[in-house]
Amino acid sequence: MSIQEIDIDTEELIKETAKKIFFGEGRFKATTQEIADAAGVNRTLINYYFRSRNNLFEIVFEDAQTKEISIAEQIIFSDLPFHQKIEKYLDLFFEQAKKYPYLEIYMVTQMNQGSCFKDPDTMNRMLDKFYLEIALEMEKGNIAKMRPEQFMLNLISLTSFPVSMRPLLQESMGMSNEAYDVLVDERKKVVMDTLFK
Amino acid sequence: MSIQEIDIDTEELIKETAKKIFFGEGRFKATTQEIADAAGVNRTLINYYFRSRNNLFEIVFEDAQTKEISIAEQIIFSDLPFHQKIEKYLDLFFEQAKKYPYLEIYMVTQMNQGSCFKDPDTMNRMLDKFYLEIALEMEKGNIAKMRPEQFMLNLISLTSFPVSMRPLLQESMGMSNEAYDVLVDERKKVVMDTLFK
């Protein structure tokens, strides 16, 4: 047990380091050498465990996808009332965003290079369920009427964009790190107020 | 005159092709060879006109920045009433987004690799002016009260995110190209309704 924890699983270490560099720092064209250095291991171990650089990229991509789906599942299949589901989503999202602000951008750039989703069915079934709830909430008059897909886009956009585009936004708004952190911290409330009447 | 137009300015051609590949197709790690092929010119001409690959990247980055600032200027210094300024912004943005959906993501990835803004002062003065207008509009009760910066974030997020993250969103929402196009077309109205009471 204690041995397990002290002794590092190299394969896992490499993967986590890659995630840190990609999702965490947004350095998408990091070389295998840079990843190995950051992990403190010999570069060829990346080949040993992952065969090729591209394979590592694919695996990390799938991990990201799994993570996204998992968050969605946690929310949609919980038995919380709608309003609280959204709140929970925001909590989970901003928590993950601290560690991995560039997760979404990474996925987009990967997809523009040929990667693609593996399992759209699970996601689709979840979405259908969620769209129903959204429609219901519109009936109740709690949120503005629009296509549920648009509400979905609003939700994701309002939360994700300020985080994933931070370098661009922060610089073009001429803000310090601290000032932007405050802005992000206030975001949850702003998003809620914007989405709900 | 007509010769000027038929005869292609190679330097410009290369730059435009690079933009098309980066901002238009999101292929951020395109090689100089790929760019040259797409432009139909000899690869070494990239070195001739731009000295190095990295220099081309920097120049294209600055162009993107200039374009962003120019759009902001057009809006903020126009004498339209607030509501119409926002509408105009949406029009301009979605127009540019058709050609260059990945402009923002490109900038972020570049900035994560060391590029940075050159002229934050111009932008800052524009923003201050715009923040005042936003605050005024809140006083009038036309938009919900919040920090003007947050309104700004809302505006950009709601418009830009669905466009720049399209590959991820479209696939995870299981939509066809056509269906997603419709969604984007409806966006202007949705954003307006979301921002204004």
Added chain:
DNA sequence: TTTTGCGTTAACAAAAATGTCAAACATTAA
């Protein structure tokens, strides 16, 4: 103790991408 197998390493090989250069070419000015 020897053997087996996994993880690790360095040295090497191969590939991919960038950059340089001199010669060829075209265009315009003298």
Added chain:
DNA sequence: TTAATGTTTGACATTTTTGTTAACGCAAAA
């Protein structure tokens, strides 16, 4: 026409990055 200048090209050199292999070390099993 010739000279001069700027543009384009292919051949070559260099650099960067990736992938392979054989040997080494070490721990657990025989």
